[in-house]
Amino acid sequence: MSIKRTGSAVWQGGIKDGKGTVSTASGALQELPYSFSTRFEGEQGTNPEELIGAAHAGCFSMALSKILGDSDLKAERLETTAEVSLNQVEGGFAIESIHLILKAKVPGADAATVEELAGKAKAGCPVSKLFNATITLDVQTVD
Numbered sequence: 001m002s003i004k005r006t007g008s009a010v011w012q013g014g015i016k017d018g019k020g021t022v023s024t025a026s027g028a029l030q031e032l033p034y035s036f037s038t039r040f041e042g043e044q045g046t047n048p049e050e051l052i053g054a055a056h057a058g059c060f061s062m063a064l065s066k067i068l069g070d071s072d073l074k075a076e077r078l079e080t081t082a083e084v085s086l087n088q089v090e091g092g093f094a095i096e097s098i099h100l101i102l103k104a105k106v107p108g109a110d111a112a113t114v115e116e117l118a119g120k121a122k123a124g125c126p127v128s129k130l131f132n133a134t135i136t137l138d139v140q141t142v143d
Contacts, residue, residue: 005024005025005026006024006025007022007023007024007025007029008022008023008024008025009021009022009023009034010023010031015036016036017036018035018036019033019034019035020033020034020035021033021034022034022046022048022051032045032046033045033046034046034047034048049084049086049095050084052082052084052095052098053081053082053083053084053098054082055127056082056084056098056100056125056127056128056131057080057081057082057100058080059125059126059127059128060080060082060100060102060121060122060125060127060128061078061080062125063121063124063125063126064078064102064104064117064118064121065078067117067120067121067124068106068109068117071109071113071117073106073107073108073109073113073117074106074107075104075105075106076105076106076107077103077104077105077142078102078103078104078105079102079103079104080100080101080102080103081100081101082098082099082100082101083098083099083100083101084098085097085098085099095131095133096133096134097133097134097135097136098131098133098134098135098136099135099136099137099138100122100135100136100137100138101137101138101140102118102137102138102139102140103140103141103142104118104139104140104141104142105141105142105143106141109141110141111139111141114139114141115139115141118137118139119137122135122137
């Protein structure tokens with residue numbers, strides 16, 4: 001089985017004076033603006049790294065939900081943040097690490113179980129498998 005999803009970008013101009021938009025075929029994102037200043041200078045708008053972070057957090061959360069279900073557990077709430085680190089390296093920039101932060105409320109599961117299953121989700125989620133980066137995880141359980 002193969003599932004294909006489509007995202008697109010349009011860019012106009014040079015690297016510093018140009019600007020662009022990103023969109024998804026589903027319409028979830030429609031011409032969302034991005035630019036050098038939104039990526040490197042903190043200006044309002046989006047950037048590829050935060051979109052990657054959102055995708056990774058979403059994928060990880062869904063993977064963990066399945067793994068919990070396979071263990072006869074069901075999350076009341078999984079709140080995941082992905083901190084994507086873009087670093088200047090020789091020859092340009094690279095995403096060298098992603099840090100996942102999970103706040104989980106899973107009735108019937110102790111903290112050690114949630115942490116173990118979250119580790120499996122981190123390793124097994126399709127987006128995690130995409131990266132050539134160090135992926136770390138912090139888990140906080142909520143009663």
